[in-house]
Amino acid sequence: MADDTSKNANEPSVSKDFIRQKVDADLASGKYDGVVTRFPPEPNGYLHIGHTKAIALSFGLAKEYGGVTHLRFDDTNPLTEDTSYVESIEEDIRWLGYDWGDRLHYTSDYFEQLYDWAVKLIEKGVAYVCHLSDEEIREYRGTVKEAGVDSPYRDRSVEENLADFAKMRDGGYKDGEVTLRAKIDMSNANMKMRDPLMYRVRHAHHHNTGDKWCIYPMYDWAHGQSDAIEGITHSLCTLEFENNNELYRWFLEQLEVPTPPEQTEFARLGMTYTVMSKRKLLELVEKGLVGGWDDPRLPTISGLRRRGYTPTAIKTLIERTGIAKANSTVDMGMLEWAIREDLNYIAPRKMAVLHPLKVTITNYPEGQSEELEAINNPERAEDGTRMVPFSGELYLEREDFMEDPPRKFFRLAPGREVRLRYAFFITCNEAVKDDNGEVIELKCTYDPATRGGDAPDGRKVKATLHWVSANHAVDMEVRNYDRLFNVENPLEAQYKDDWLQTLNPDSLEVLTGVKGEPSLAEMKAGDNCQFERKGYFCMDQDSKPGAPVFNRTVTLRDSWAKIQKKGGKK
RNA sequence: UGGGGUGUCGCCAAGUGGUUAAGGCAGCGGUUUUUGGGGCCGCUAUACGAAGGUUCGAAUCCUUCCACCCCAACCA
Numbered sequence: 001m002a003d004d005t006s007k008n009a010n011e012p013s014v015s016k017d018f019i020r021q022k023v024d025a026d027l028a029s030g031k032y033d034g035v036v037t038r039f040p041p042e043p044n045g046y047l048h049i050g051h052t053k054a055i056a057l058s059f060g061l062a063k064e065y066g067g068v069t070h071l072r073f074d075d076t077n078p079l080t081e082d083t084s085y086v087e088s089i090e091e092d093i094r095w096l097g098y099d100w101g102d103r104l105h106y107t108s109d110y111f112e113q114l115y116d117w118a119v120k121l122i123e124k125g126v127a128y129v130c131h132l133s134d135e136e137i138r139e140y141r142g143t144v145k146e147a148g149v150d151s152p153y154r155d156r157s158v159e160e161n162l163a164d165f166a167k168m169r170d171g172g173y174k175d176g177e178v179t180l181r182a183k184i185d186m187s188n189a190n191m192k193m194r195d196p197l198m199y200r201v202r203h204a205h206h207h208n209t210g211d212k213w214c215i216y217p218m219y220d221w222a223h224g225q226s227d228a229i230e231g232i233t234h235s236l237c238t239l240e241f242e243n244n245n246e247l248y249r250w251f252l253e254q255l256e257v258p259t260p261p262e263q264t265e266f267a268r269l270g271m272t273y274t275v276m277s278k279r280k281l282l283e284l285v286e287k288g289l290v291g292g293w294d295d296p297r298l299p300t301i302s303g304l305r306r307r308g309y310t311p312t313a314i315k316t317l318i319e320r321t322g323i324a325k326a327n328s329t330v331d332m333g334m335l336e337w338a339i340r341e342d343l344n345y346i347a348p349r350k351m352a353v354l355h356p357l358k359v360t361i362t363n364y365p366e367g368q369s370e371e372l373e374a375i376n377n378p379e380r381a382e383d384g385t386r387m388v389p390f391s392g393e394l395y396l397e398r399e400d401f402m403e404d405p406p407r408k409f410f411r412l413a414p415g416r417e418v419r420l421r422y423a424f425f426i427t428c429n430e431a432v433k434d435d436n437g438e439v440i441e442l443k444c445t446y447d448p449a450t451r452g453g454d455a456p457d458g459r460k461v462k463a464t465l466h467w468v469s470a471n472h473a474v475d476m477e478v479r480n481y482d483r484l485f486n487v488e489n490p491l492e493a494q495y496k497d498d499w500l501q502t503l504n505p506d507s508l509e510v511l512t513g514v515k516g517e518p519s520l521a522e523m524k525a526g527d528n529c530q531f532e533r534k535g536y537f538c539m540d541q542d543s544k545p546g547a548p549v550f551n552r553t554v555t556l557r558d559s560w561a562k563i564q565k566k567g568g569k570k
Numbered sequence: 571u572g573g574g575g576u577g578u579c580g581c582c583a584a585g586u587g588g589u590u591a592a593g594g595c596a597g598c599g600g601u602u603u604u605u606g607g608g609g610c611c612g613c614u615a616u617a618c619g620a621a622g623g624u625u626c627g628a629a630u631c632c633u634u635c636c637a638c639c640c641c642a643a644c645c646a
Binding site: 411 | 571573574577584586592596603605607609639640641646
């Protein structure tokens with residue numbers, strides 16, 4: 001008993017979300033024998049963190065119930081889709097740690113079957129070829145408050161429809177000239193049921209089927225049927241498809257699928273200070289407002305990866321925000337908490353001085369240097385230690401010195417003694433200034449007896465600072481990222497028309513001449529680390545040998561900044 | 571002629587007629603600390619969109635109302 005409690009002490013109290021409860025019920029009632037889910041991305045953009053919710057749900061659920069998950073590219077619109085997106089999507093899902101095995105499918109694999117089924121519906125008298133133009137179709141559809149009007153082509157004979165549909169497939173019609181529609185109910189309160197389109201004519205090259213087809217199925221006609229073909233049991237999608245559910249069931253019923261899949265909708269993930277729509281992300285990319293789909297400021301999987309986020313952190317966020325039906329916007333702070341939690345445990349510590357201030361240790365033997373032992377990760381003793389060079393010329397962080405410090409400032413100041421991490425206590429004797437009164441150098445003395453960071457006489461210091469030996473330092477570039485937008489929801493009505501005006505002009509700060517400890521030169525692109533006292537950083541792919549570039553993933557929590565803020569308010 | 575959904579702490583989110591209304595994030599105290607990090611301890615909704623009602627008992631049931639989201643692409 002006691003063991004159980006302690007073992008689960010750090011686990012969130014878990015209660016099953018409504019989808020898992022439904023699966024339990026479905027299995028208990030014998031509706032389904034097992035669980036088969038699918039993740040059905042359209043290859044027209046990069047995956048973002050919102051998709052991760054759907055991915056984690058579908059893959060995670062199946063795994064929990066001993067089932068499997070299919071990856072199915074929903075490639076029914078050749079105009080917007082492309083193979084390059086297929087590749088990035090596969091890479092991102094794999095990186096997140098999910099495996100679809102040999103269950104890789106394309107909706108286009110089913111075009112022939114879908115065509116045959118469409119013929120079946122025509123034969124049943126519940127589908128017809130319609131010669132109305134897109135404008136006319138819209139007019140005949142009515143509005144949410146008014147019933148629609150039947151198409152004049154609605155009651156043509158089965159033979160006529162069959163012949164016409166064959167002509168559609170054979171290229172006998174131009175784009176937009178005709179459609180195949182389901183014959184349902186033009187006055188249905190659910191707009192999706194007003195004789196929805198099943199096929200449209202598109203003389204376009206498809207990335208998978210080439211020029212084989214000139215008619216392409218619409219989402220509603222393709223999706224549920226593809227689910228049925230694959231034996232999907234639980235088809236999970238986001239809330240905006242709730243209205244499509246009735247149609248999803250209608251098609252399956254018409255086709256008399258023996259054990260039809262069921263669609264269940266959940267709320268998509270929204271996050272503050274960003275946008276999550278593929279259309280908006282595409283706009284940011286195409287207008288060059290960010291560096292590409294993998295810009296570290298973007299909520300895309302590839303952007304987060306480059307920023308230094310780990311699959312663990314992303315999945316932790318998804319787990320902790322849960323699955324429900326209420327539209328929600330999760331605070332970006334929760335994502336930051338998730339990555340800090342993971343990186344605190346796994347990221348090796350390093351010392352790097354972002355804004356260097358030169359320091360001369362006046363009583364340190366000139367030309368000499370020595371190596372000091374530093375702990376790689378205080379959270380994991382097994383990660384061991386490394387040696388860091390120390391000398392009489394160092395760099396300290398500019399903001400760690402104040403000539404005239406306020407009450408709560410513990411760091412270096414004239415006459416004050418502080419500890420250099422893993423090294424010595426130093427005391428500041430003089431601040432050298434330039435003609436403008438700017439402090440350009442500090443002259444300090446060190447206490448050789450404090451080697452390693454403890455004073456034999458037991459005296460204490462209030463601060464421990466990070467530092468880098470000047471002659472041993474690696475010159476680096478650091479990219480400090482901040483939120484992409486200045487407002488929580490850039491798409492809110494009040495900004496609607498020019499949401500781009502809410503972009504944060506300071507979302508990227510490039511620091512050059514950053515001084516890092518020598519071991520930083522050994523890191524590889526994609527490696528995470530913590531710059532002590534500053535934050536978590538990830539080596540960028542733009543790094544060159546001897547010229548590393550680091551992306552700031554997230555800062556450390558900073559209670560000094562809070563104190564300063566409070567003081568400022570007063 | 572409208573229909574479909576959703577409303578529980580600043581942000582997520584449990585709760586399924588009887589609980590002191592979980593938990594996480596954020597916040598606030600304290601403690602520990604060679605990262606002002608992290609850890610640990612504690613505090614933080616008499617209140618469940620609102621108003622009525624049913625009941626010994628309601629966030630949970632009923633009624634009415636309010637707010638927000640989705641649907642009128644040959645997008646998904």
